[in-house]
Amino acid sequence: MERTLDWDHGVVVTVDQSLLPQRHRRLRLGSVDELIDAITRLAIRGAPALGAAGALGVALSAHTHRHGGRCDEAAVRRDAERLTAARPTAVNLAWGVRRALTRLADGPDAVLDEARLVLSEDETANLAAAQRAAALIRRLCPDRPLRLLTHCHTGRLATVAHGTALGAIRELAGAGRVLEVLAGETRPLLQGARLTSWELAEAGIAYRLCVDSAGPAAIVSGAVDCVVVGADRVAANGDTANKIGTLSVALAARHAGIPLVVVAPRSTIDPAAAHGGDIPVEERDPHEVTHFAGRPVAPPGARVFNPAFDVTPASLITAVVTEDGVFPGHAESGVGQP
Numbered sequence: 001m002e003r004t005l006d007w008d009h010g011v012v013v014t015v016d017q018s019l020l021p022q023r024h025r026r027l028r029l030g031s032v033d034e035l036i037d038a039i040t041r042l043a044i045r046g047a048p049a050l051g052a053a054g055a056l057g058v059a060l061s062a063h064t065h066r067h068g069g070r071c072d073e074a075a076v077r078r079d080a081e082r083l084t085a086a087r088p089t090a091v092n093l094a095w096g097v098r099r100a101l102t103r104l105a106d107g108p109d110a111v112l113d114e115a116r117l118v119l120s121e122d123e124t125a126n127l128a129a130a131q132r133a134a135a136l137i138r139r140l141c142p143d144r145p146l147r148l149l150t151h152c153h154t155g156r157l158a159t160v161a162h163g164t165a166l167g168a169i170r171e172l173a174g175a176g177r178v179l180e181v182l183a184g185e186t187r188p189l190l191q192g193a194r195l196t197s198w199e200l201a202e203a204g205i206a207y208r209l210c211v212d213s214a215g216p217a218a219i220v221s222g223a224v225d226c227v228v229v230g231a232d233r234v235a236a237n238g239d240t241a242n243k244i245g246t247l248s249v250a251l252a253a254r255h256a257g258i259p260l261v262v263v264a265p266r267s268t269i270d271p272a273a274a275h276g277g278d279i280p281v282e283e284r285d286p287h288e289v290t291h292f293a294g295r296p297v298a299p300p301g302a303r304v305f306n307p308a309f310d311v312t313p314a315s316l317i318t319a320v321v322t323e324d325g326v327f328p329g330h331a332e333s334g335v336g337q338p
């Protein structure tokens with residue numbers, strides 16, 4: 001499978017996710033400033049992809065500030081801080097930056113080696129997590145083609161390759177177990193409309209776009225067998241931050257008595273966050289809500305509440321599945337290890 005991000009002779013190459021599906025534009029990012037700009041305007045997005053971008057960003061900085069076999073460590077650490085601050089919620093970004101920094105004293109080539117390791121680990125971790133999650137969902141919902149609901153975008157573009165929740169959906173579809181996917185996040189960023197539907201169509205999986213406020217209604221009416229989503233940060237107790245709107249489908253899933261499975265690589269787990277209250281939630285530009293496709297849709301001066309994420313309590317989550325199995329915070333949920 002083609003990688004979403006990679007290193008190519010001193011530049012970071014990726015696809016501009018902000019333009020899909022209308023335009024498929026490759027980006028070649030040759031400086032930390034360009035990479036930070038790509039992250040903040042969501043050309044690169046999705047927690048695992050941000051982890052890879054963070055690691056590659058440090059490699060980019062180490063090569064920019066190289067003096068022979070060494071680099072100006074203070075300058076690279078300054079860039080690392082700016083990279084980490086580019087988006088606050090997905091813990092993978094800071095994690096990827098930290099991973100690459102572990103080799104700073106060994107020089108720019110060692111930093112690049114570490115960043116490349118982060119990329120290849122992300123590929124294998126996501127595939128393993130997706131396969132484990134698919135096995136778990138098959139066990140939780142046996143003997144029938146499934147009607148799944150997912151929220152935001154968790155496909156190959158949100159990771160280095162394979163995807164997380166969408167990877168699990170692809171695995172289930174490969175086994176003939178998917179009847180239909182309802183895909184949410186149709187406002188304000190349209191990651192479900194623009195990206196999830198694009199990847200589902202690419203994989204030949206039947207789907208319908210689901211207006212965000214209709215997700216809970218679909219679940220409570222019995223039209224969904226299982227909710228499967230990704231994560232931007234999982235706290236030590238299993239509370240999970242994901243795209244705004246996840247909490248409302250989680251509440252509906254609990255009300256309807258259907259499982260909600262979170263799929264994420266271990267790099268999305270933040271042991272330093274004891275619970276969801278410790279997770280910083282990014283608030284985004286009011287313009288994303290007051291305007292649509294560049295045109296105003298709210299009165300001038302309208303005040304806006306535009307959090308990019310919400311936190312679903314662990315008690316509403318059936319399982320957080322990583323490459324290693326069910327995350328310990330959910331070991332008591334009774335689902336066992338897939």
Ligand code: MRU
Nearest residue numbers: 045046047152154158230231243
């Ligand atoms: O604001 P975004 O588009 O970066 O939000 C992304 C999500 O919420 C995803 O669901 C999450 O990062 C999981 S990606 C495999």
